[in-house]
Amino acid sequence: MTTGERIVEEALTLFSVNGFKGTSVKNIADAVGIRDASLYKHFKSKQEILDTIVDTMKQHIERMSDALGLPADNDMKASAAVYATFDEETLVAFSKKIFLFYLRDSFVSRFWRMGTIEQFQNPEVYEVFRKLFLEDSITYQTALFAQMSREHIFVDADPQVMAVYFYSPIFFLLSKYAASPEKDEEALQILDKQVREFYRIYKRR
Amino acid sequence: MTTGERIVEEALTLFSVNGFKGTSVKNIADAVGIRDASLYKHFKSKQEILDTIVDTMKQHIERMSDALGLPADNDMKASAAVYATFDEETLVAFSKKIFLFYLRDSFVSRFWRMGTIEQFQNPEVYEVFRKLFLEDSITYQTALFAQMSREHIFVDADPQVMAVYFYSPIFFLLSKYAASPEKDEEALQILDKQVREFYRIYKRR
DNA sequence: GTCTATACCTGGATAGAC
DNA sequence: GTCTATCCAGGTATAGAC
Numbered sequence: 001m002t003t004g005e006r007i008v009e010e011a012l013t014l015f016s017v018n019g020f021k022g023t024s025v026k027n028i029a030d031a032v033g034i035r036d037a038s039l040y041k042h043f044k045s046k047q048e049i050l051d052t053i054v055d056t057m058k059q060h061i062e063r064m065s066d067a068l069g070l071p072a073d074n075d076m077k078a079s080a081a082v083y084a085t086f087d088e089e090t091l092v093a094f095s096k097k098i099f100l101f102y103l104r105d106s107f108v109s110r111f112w113r114m115g116t117i118e119q120f121q122n123p124e125v126y127e128v129f130r131k132l133f134l135e136d137s138i139t140y141q142t143a144l145f146a147q148m149s150r151e152h153i154f155v156d157a158d159p160q161v162m163a164v165y166f167y168s169p170i171f172f173l174l175s176k177y178a179a180s181p182e183k184d185e186e187a188l189q190i191l192d193k194q195v196r197e198f199y200r201i202y203k204r205r
Numbered sequence: 206m207t208t209g210e211r212i213v214e215e216a217l218t219l220f221s222v223n224g225f226k227g228t229s230v231k232n233i234a235d236a237v238g239i240r241d242a243s244l245y246k247h248f249k250s251k252q253e254i255l256d257t258i259v260d261t262m263k264q265h266i267e268r269m270s271d272a273l274g275l276p277a278d279n280d281m282k283a284s285a286a287v288y289a290t291f292d293e294e295t296l297v298a299f300s301k302k303i304f305l306f307y308l309r310d311s312f313v314s315r316f317w318r319m320g321t322i323e324q325f326q327n328p329e330v331y332e333v334f335r336k337l338f339l340e341d342s343i344t345y346q347t348a349l350f351a352q353m354s355r356e357h358i359f360v361d362a363d364p365q366v367m368a369v370y371f372y373s374p375i376f377f378l379l380s381k382y383a384a385s386p387e388k389d390e391e392a393l394q395i396l397d398k399q400v401r402e403f404y405r406i407y408k409r410r
Numbered sequence: 411g412t413c414t415a416t417a418c419c420t421g422g423a424t425a426g427a428c
Numbered sequence: 429g430t431c432t433a434t435c436c437a438g439g440t441a442t443a444g445a446c
Contacts, residue, residue: 003429017325022226024421038430040423117322119384120222126384134381161402164374164395172373175380176339179324179331190369197366201406208411229439243412245441 004042006032008056011049016113020050020122054124057111061132064108068101076147088199095195096188099170102133103177103184113178133174137167145202154202162202169194209247211237213261216254221315224322225255259329262316266337269313273306281352293404300400301393304375307338308382308389318383338379342372350407359407367407374399 001009010031014023025046029036043049070079086094102108115129141163148154154162169191177187206214215236219228230251234241248254275284291299307313320334346368353359359367374396382392 019224019226019322019326021224022326025423026421034429035431036422037424037432041429044423046422113325117224117325120318120322121224121227130381134377158398158402160395161398164377164399165370165402168373168377169369171380172339172369172376175376176335190365193363193366194369197363197370230441231439239411240413241440242414242442246411249441251440 003032003034007039007042007049008052012053012107012110012114015050015053015118016110019114019117020046050122051124053111053114054128057107057128060107060111061128064101067105068098076143079144079147088196088203091199092192092195095170095191099173099188099191100184102170102174103181103187109178109181112174116175116178133171137170138163141166152204155204157202166198208237208239212244212247212254213257217258217312217315217319220255220258220323221318224319225251225327255327256329258316258319259333262312262333265312265316266333269306272310273303281348284349284352293401293408296404297397297400300375300396304378304393304396305389307375307379308386308392314383314386317379321380321383338376342375343368346371357409360409362407371400371403 007028011028014027025039026036029039115125119126119129142160145154145162146159149156149159173187173191177184212233216233219232219236230244231241234244320330324331324334347365350359350367351364354361354364378392378396382389
């Protein structure tokens with residue numbers, strides 16, 4: 001890793017716990033192992049470090065569907081086709097995979113925490129946070145469940161209502177366990193039960 | 206309002222947007238209309254203002270069940286009796302009442318925002334936030350739905366799973382609309398559909 | 411209880427030697 | 429690209445007059 005990359009890494013770690021204002025340039029420099037003044041050879045300001053983190057997160061998101069093994073957002077027929085073969089166990093395993101990716105992927109989980117605490121302070125951070133964790137998941141799953149109803153895998157129900165019922169427990173558990181990822185087994189057990197209930201309610205028989 | 210109370214009021218407003226570290230004693234004093242030095246005649250430190258806010262919130266919580274017209278937490282039979290008479294419309298109206306109280310009660314909504322952004326920084330704040338918004342709601346509703354299943358109002362299902370499905374959309378919508386309470390009509394429409402679906406799924410016929 | 415004045419510190423950022 | 433030295437702004441808090 002270059003020094004510039006290490007600065008971004010350590011800054012994200014510190015921002016995700018202490019916030020942007022709560023983290024000094026000296027804190028970051030100490031974590032990297034250089035003097036605070038030296039940091040300005042890599043970034044012209046503290047703000048520029050944050051901007052770089054946001055840009056990196058945007059790139060990270062573009063590669064995320066690959067990491068999760070998801071088809072592209074706009075190819076709902078392909079997505080539904082993937083889910084079509086799912087039995088209950090596969091659906092449970094799949095939801096856990098997504099949940100744990102958000103909770104444990106080091107970049108995503110730190111960005112979640114930073115986005116949470118910076119949401120009223122930093123519009124550029126909040127915009128990415130809002131889109132990823134509040135908008136896109138619902139949009140994607142709404143389209144997916146609509147397609148799965150059309151294909152008679154799920155019963156007919158308002159796909160957006162289904163999406164909110166599928167996603168909001170995940171969001172709730174992420175919020176609750178983001179502060180204590182060591183207790184994620186507890187979160188997984190709850191998620192497990194929620195997904196099985198979801199399957200029971202909406203699976204066409 | 207005494208000057209001391211006005212300091213607490215303005216401090217909570219500022220903390221809920223700019224955070225504890227992001228708010229200076231001068232910011233608070235300006236909002237109150239006094240000099241920063243004068244503020245120290247009322248509180249011995251900035252931290253003591255925050256402590257007072259937390260204490261006030263704790264007292265506020267004790268009076269909240271009254272404000273919401275809820276029976277005491279430990280009287281589940283009385284609670285279930287209240288709900289037992291509910292038809293779909295009454296349940297919808299009731300869920301909106303709770304949701305809007307959290308979103309619009311000036312003290313609670315500002316404490317929600319402050320708790321969100323201070324959760325990794327201030328343990329005393331987070332403890333109250335976690336208990337109110339992450340624990341107690343689920344605990345209460347789990348006991349309530351268990352009682353309602355026993356009384357054959359709702360079908361038999363895991364009451365905790367029901368509670369998470371009832372509460373997590375509320376939590377999700379609070380998170381999403383806390384930053385933009387002017388769009389709460391949109392939130393209410395979504396909540397409306399979720400609650401009707403909940404009723405459809407679990408109401409015994 | 412409010413004010414002015416001030417002490418003391420930390421934070422962001424720059425200049426210039428090496 | 430790292431360092432030391434330094435500047436300046438702003439933050440918390442105190443002292444003491446009124």
